[in-house]
Amino acid sequence: MQPNFTVAEENHIKAIYHLQQLSGKVFTNDLAAALETRPASVTDMLKKLKAKKILHYEPYQGFYLNSEGKKIALGIIRKHRLWEYFLVEKLHFGWDEVHEVAEQLEHINSKKLIDKLDAFLDYPRFDPHGDPIPDSNGKMAAQQQVNLTQLDVNQQAEICAVASQARGLLELLKHSNIGIGTKLEIKRRFGFDQSVEITIKNQQTMMLSHQVAQALFVKII
Amino acid sequence: MQPNFTVAEENHIKAIYHLQQLSGKVFTNDLAAALETRPASVTDMLKKLKAKKILHYEPYQGFYLNSEGKKIALGIIRKHRLWEYFLVEKLHFGWDEVHEVAEQLEHINSKKLIDKLDAFLDYPRFDPHGDPIPDSNGKMAAQQQVNLTQLDVNQQAEICAVASQARGLLELLKHSNIGIGTKLEIKRRFGFDQSVEITIKNQQTMMLSHQVAQALFVKII
DNA sequence: TAAAAAATTTAGATTTGTCTAAATTCATTT
C-alpha cells in the first residue's frame, strides 16, 4: 500500500518531477523558486521525502525522484490533467482559467473517484493545454510537439500546448487572442532579441518575445 | 469579502451547524463526539471561530453559529451535496459510497467551480440521500420527511433520507437491501426496545432496531 | 590556489491543529 502524502509533500513531488524531466537532477534553489518558497523550507521537505524513500538526495549534491517517487508524481499529474479536462469539456471553463482549481482538485484522494472520472470523460489522452494524461498505470502518450522557437520562416503550425502556467503569460496570450488550436505562420525572426513575427488566422500580425515563443508548443501543419 | 477558512475550521463549522439544527445550542462534548476529537481541541477551535466573528460563544455556556456562520455552513453543505449528486448521477457511485469523497471535495474553494457544477447538474434540489441542496444564496427546499419511528403500524412509506452517515449503518442498510427509494410498511412495534418490524417491497420482513429506525426518514405514501 | 560568491543546510522561531493532564466551573443531590 502506498503511504499517504500531505498536500505540501505532493506539491513538492510534482514540482521535482517537472524539473527533473528537464535535466535529470534538481537543485534546492530551483525547486524553491518553482514553488515560491524558501530554500531552507525545501531542504526540510527533502529530508522527509528521503525518509519516505521516494527521493535520491545527498546534501549539497541535488536530488531526484526514484521510480516509486515518479509513480506518485504521475498519479498527481493524472489527477490534475483529468480534472482540467473535466473543467473545460464538461463545465465549460476557459482553458486558461482551470489551473488554480485543478491545483486543488489534484489532491483529492480516491482511486475510485479518479478512475470513474476517467471513464466518464471517455479516457481522454490529452488535457486542454495539450499535455498527455497518464493512464491508471502511469503510461502516457508522447508529446509530438515542437517549440515555436524551432520553426522556420513561412512554416505554418497550430498551437497545441502552453508550457508555462505563469499567470502573466496566460493573460498576455488571451489578450493577443492566442490559444490552443490557434493557427499561425512564422513571418520573420529577429536575431537581436530572438523575437518572432507571426500571423494568426491569416490576418492579424504580431510580435512575440523569445520568452513567449519558448512557452508555446505547436504541431506543424 | 468572506474570510478564508481552513479545512479544520470548515469541518467544525459544518458539524456545529448540524448540531444546532437539532436543539439551537451546541455543547463542547457533543461537538467533540461528532468530530471524533477531544473536548480540549474543540475549545481551542471555538476561540478561533469566535475571533472570526461567526460564532456566539460564552465559556461553559454552549455556542452557536451567528447568521454569518450559518451562511458559511450552508456554502459547505451546498458543495458537499452537489458533489454527492455528481458522484452518483454522473460517475455512477453507489449512494452509500459517496460520503468520504464528498467530505474531501466540499473543501475545494472556487465559487465559479461550484456554480458551474450546479448548472452542469441542472440545479438539483435534493442530494442522493434525499437532503435538500442549498442554492447559491443559501436557500434550500424544506424536507417534508418523517422519521420512521413516528409512523403508525400499517402505514406505508418510502425512504428518502438517511440521517446518519455512520459507516456501520450504511453497511447494515446495504446488507438488508434498504436504500433511498425503498418502499416499506410498518408491521409491528415492540415497546420493549422500541424496535420495529417492517416489510420491504411487500415481501421481505425484517426487524429494525430503534437506532436504525431513527436514522431513516421517509415520505408517507 | 586562496579568496569571494553562490548555493545549501542548520538552528531556532512561528502558526495551526491536535493531544493529555490538571484545574476550574457548573449542575445535582443529599
Added chain:
DNA sequence: AAATGAATTTAGACAAATCTAAATTTTTTA
C-alpha cells in the same frame, strides 16, 4: 448549602510546514 460529579477550560506539549538569520559547503574567479 456543601459535596460530589460532570462538563469545560487551561496549561503545556508535539508534529507539520513554514520562515529568517547564521553557518557551512561547493563553485567560481582572480
